[in-house]
Amino acid sequence: MADLRSKFVKVYSVLKEDLFRDPAFEFTDNDRQWVEEMLDYNVPGGKLNRGLSVLDSYKLLIEGRELTDEEVFLASSLGWCIEWLQAYFLVLDDIMDGSHTRRGQPCWFRLPKVGLIATNDGVLLRNHIPRILKQHFRGKPYYVDLLDLFNEVEFQTASGQMIDLITTLEGEKDLLKYTVSLHRRIVQYKTAYYSFYLPVACALLMAGENLDNHTDVKDILVEMGTYFQVQDDYLDCFGDPETIGKIGTDIEDFKCSWLVVKALELCNEDQKKLLNENYGKPDPSNVAKVKALYNELNLQDVFAEYESKSHGRLTAAIGAHPRQSVQAVLKSFLGKIYKRQK
Numbered sequence: 001m002a003d004l005r006s007k008f009v010k011v012y013s014v015l016k017e018d019l020f021r022d023p024a025f026e027f028t029d030n031d032r033q034w035v036e037e038m039l040d041y042n043v044p045g046g047k048l049n050r051g052l053s054v055l056d057s058y059k060l061l062i063e064g065r066e067l068t069d070e071e072v073f074l075a076s077s078l079g080w081c082i083e084w085l086q087a088y089f090l091v092l093d094d095i096m097d098g099s100h101t102r103r104g105q106p107c108w109f110r111l112p113k114v115g116l117i118a119t120n121d122g123v124l125l126r127n128h129i130p131r132i133l134k135q136h137f138r139g140k141p142y143y144v145d146l147l148d149l150f151n152e153v154e155f156q157t158a159s160g161q162m163i164d165l166i167t168t169l170e171g172e173k174d175l176l177k178y179t180v181s182l183h184r185r186i187v188q189y190k191t192a193y194y195s196f197y198l199p200v201a202c203a204l205l206m207a208g209e210n211l212d213n214h215t216d217v218k219d220i221l222v223e224m225g226t227y228f229q230v231q232d233d234y235l236d237c238f239g240d241p242e243t244i245g246k247i248g249t250d251i252e253d254f255k256c257s258w259l260v261v262k263a264l265e266l267c268n269e270d271q272k273k274l275l276n277e278n279y280g281k282p283d284p285s286n287v288a289k290v291k292a293l294y295n296e297l298n299l300q301d302v303f304a305e306y307e308s309k310s311h312g313r314l315t316a317a318i319g320a321h322p323r324q325s326v327q328a329v330l331k332s333f334l335g336k337i338y339k340r341q342k
Contacts, residue, residue: 012044038124054203058071078203081150192226214326217330230258230303252280252287
């Protein structure tokens with residue numbers, strides 16, 4: 001797998017050079033310098049889990065056969081398309097949330113020379129994806145399915161982001177809206193489809209599969225994506241900023257986080273009053289009171305129990321799948337995220 005990772009990383013430079021040779025736009029040295037710096041800052045800097053998952057999943061689906069160089073390149077290209085999609089979402093997400101750090105460095109829009117130019121950079125990142133797909137997949141029988149898949153997942157993710165944003169509107173802040181079902185809905189659309197279903201769907205299409213025959217796989221991956229986001233919500237408050245690469249701001253941002261949803265379920269009237277008075281306020285003293293309440297409610301233990309039950313449920317669902325190769329893909333995903341610290 002380490003060898004596959006190094007091959008995957010090398011494909012990024014090839015795809016970047018292809019974009020600069022795209023006949024649809026004539027790059028000057030100045031244009032190229034900006035786009036290259038923007039790409040290098042935002043696309044390859046993460047853990048690359050989503051992108052690598054396409055390559056890993058495809059290898060497992062073809063059950064042990066060595067991948068040809070072309071297969072490695074194509075699976076890696078699809079993986080990088082997901083990393084491009086992720087970069088597009090994060091660049092715009094950070095502007096909307098007013099975030100300060102991402103992956104251990106200042107958010108792209110926080111760089112003095114960038115500012116709100118980052119909005120157009122986000123649009124550019126999104127537009128690079130169909131350019132990559134056209135160049136390398138146009139002759140493939142699954143090309144239209146790939147375009148449809150990326151378009152659908154982007155629509156689902158943007159809609160999830162919309163639900164997330166409109167529940168935190170200034171002047172309309174109401175903790176009573178925050179329920180397990182709302183949290184699940186935001187998570188399903190905003191995170192699960194693009195982070196979990198998309199990489200496996202890309203691998204399935206490359207392997208010649210019809211996605212309509214794999215709705216059970218989609219359901220398991222969406223469930224896994226929900227568990228992943230609950231972990232993210234937990235780490236936003238209880239994780240080490242040095243380890244996770246960002247300073248959590250869910251409390252200040254009035255986010256519909258799993259932690260606040262569980263707190264609302266468990267707290268008494270006095271504790272609920274404290275939450276209402278302090279949640280969504282930027283002052284560190286307000287944030288400290290919310291965190292103290294989370295500790296009082298033993299949310300770390302509540303999360304540990306949730307994690308254990310989710311793992312059991314997912315393991316059972318994976319074990320019930322009739323195909324060993326698909327089971328292997330799903331087990332690989334679960335193994336990567338179970339009890340993660342970042």
